[in-house]
Amino acid sequence: MTLGPLVIRLWRRLPPRARLVFWRMMCWIGRRLYGTKDFRSQRLPLGLWCKYPSEGAREAATMRFVSSNTSIPIPTVVDFVPGNELTGSGEDYLILTTISGTHPRPSEYTQSQRISLGKQIRACVDQLRVISAPGPEICTFGGGRYNNLRLGWNPTGPFADLDAFNAHLLSLVPPRVREDPTVTTALAKRHRIVFSHNDLLPRNILVDHKGQLVGILDWEMAGWFPEYWEYTTALGLSVSQPWIEMLKGVFVEFELERQAESILSMNVTHI
Numbered sequence: 001m002t003l004g005p006l007v008i009r010l011w012r013r014l015p016p017r018a019r020l021v022f023w024r025m026m027c028w029i030g031r032r033l034y035g036t037k038d039f040r041s042q043r044l045p046l047g048l049w050c051k052y053p054s055e056g057a058r059e060a061a062t063m064r065f066v067s068s069n070t071s072i073p074i075p076t077v078v079d080f081v082p083g084n085e086l087t088g089s090g091e092d093y094l095i096l097t098t099i100s101g102t103h104p105r106p107s108e109y110t111q112s113q114r115i116s117l118g119k120q121i122r123a124c125v126d127q128l129r130v131i132s133a134p135g136p137e138i139c140t141f142g143g144g145r146y147n148n149l150r151l152g153w154n155p156t157g158p159f160a161d162l163d164a165f166n167a168h169l170l171s172l173v174p175p176r177v178r179e180d181p182t183v184t185t186a187l188a189k190r191h192r193i194v195f196s197h198n199d200l201l202p203r204n205i206l207v208d209h210k211g212q213l214v215g216i217l218d219w220e221m222a223g224w225f226p227e228y229w230e231y232t233t234a235l236g237l238s239v240s241q242p243w244i245e246m247l248k249g250v251f252v253e254f255e256l257e258r259q260a261e262s263i264l265s266m267n268v269t270h271i
Helices: 005-011 016-034 056-069 083-087 111-129 162-171 181-188 229-233 241-248 252-266
Strands: 041-044 048-051 077-081 093-097 193-196 205-207 213-216 223-226
Touching (some): 016 041, 111 213, 111 241, 162 181, 181 252
Antiparallel strands (some): 041 048, 193 223
């Protein structure tokens, strides 16, 4: 069963408190029907999924923005109800449609499948990059702070421009690392500020049984960042070597930045 745009629009006209009660009941039903696998989300009946996000309003707005400006396959935002704001306790509820698929396993794919998936991911990234940045700031969608361990334990930014962002990266490492030729050369480049998902790891990508891309999930970290950042953040500590090689094949222009980020991230002394 799918919910059409008209049904979704009509549903959102109901009072927030009534919607909150309904989604709490649906989560209760979902836990009994499907169990609970993730404390941050819950499968629901009617082909829906509930997330309990820390920045739900921003993620909902981000996903609607992406849907309106690209053809990237992402879940549809059915509803967002700020439970904490309404009741002062409990979770916020971000309700999304479900996309059927599994997380990619490049180590099990043929070379042609890896090449195909890499190109599909790159095509999605290229769609984001053609969206005009609202200004030079580096920040999350809507201008907020960025919460990612690469930049610090606590929410960081926003940064006024690329120079301020680079200065922050350098502030996290010892002086000897700041003077590394690879680092200085990479950060001297005047990278464009583009819209980025910022968490393109296998856990946030869905593929079908043939390894073809069918969905990109979790847009809570999306925002405006240097054009290489999408690639370097996708090379997380837990990813496999086939995943790394697959992305290297479609982001060849950022090899220097990848090397610089590796040096910087491995030498962080305080965040």
